[in-house]
Amino acid sequence: MVVGRTFHYVLLLSAFLAFPQSCGTNPASLPPTPMPLIEAADAEPTDAVAPEIASARLGQKGWEVPELLVEPLARDILPESILDAPDRDLAPAATKYDTVLVARMSGTPLNSVWEYRTDPQGKVVGFEFSNRGGNRILPQRYNIDQNHFFTRDFQFRFEDRARQDMHLFLTDWAPSRDRQFRLSELMNSVIYFFPRTYVPAITETAGRSIVTLPTGEEVEFDAKTHEVLGGVFSEGPVDLNPDKTARKFAGVSYTGKGLVVRANARGTDPRLGTMATIITPSQAAHAEKGIGSYQCRVPSTELWEQEGAVRFKFSTDEEFDRYLVSRCGFGLPRNDADLMSASLAQ
16 A cells, blocks of 8 residues: 555545554554544543552462562552553453544643553553654654654553553554555564563653553653653664665664563564564573573464464463473573562662
């Protein structure tokens, strides 16, 4: 599909991108660039008093994390930023189309907020934002009037708030040699984080958007540009090479102490018919433990269902750990206190 130069094609593309957002969530579809919204959620702080102390073992059986005594911060009362354990292990067997994408607050410029998905019960099941250029990561600016769709999109998804399918979907948009933006040339990546102790959360403070990953670790983004500023992500520029065959996937790397699974694909879902890379925390850490390999490449067919809803095949960390030991010769990190988010220690 080619984004044309006429107003007719711009409207057509806008309708195409907005359709999956208004109709629901489809993990197997390509993630669109967030478009202007017509619905806004009231996410302002209320007078409700949060519990003074939260104490729980949030890990799965056999994967408990140290007991946490957490005094909630002022930023943590927003509905999309509550740090909590997954509601269940299994995601729905079939894809649902009943989620709604809404803005965090009304009256705020689009490029300075995130958007989040809610289910019919009002629970948050995902959030997303885009770097729209004019910065070191993406010098070119997004401008729909000029057919410039430059973006780096971050979509954190956790359908049904289930442990099974919590993931980050990354997309880099860049034009080809003829300066056209084609859906078939989107640089898509999917990343799963382990251990899966928490449902991802997001909040804003002091001009920064703070994302908590399933491992409990944090990533800091510039609240306006959505560049990575710190935490357990490092980030390189969007590859604007007009030669699509030489273009690289999103230069976003995980630097934390958990384990990640990543797959890449141009123009399609990276979880279908590809090779996935499983990366353990660090080569040095595993060398100390006598583990020779710290990276493992496997067919995506071993990790994700290839028909129907694209679900990760291992709904619990215990199941995935057994697979890793058998297939790759290493398992998941266990009870590592360094995985706990820094904010939990405050």
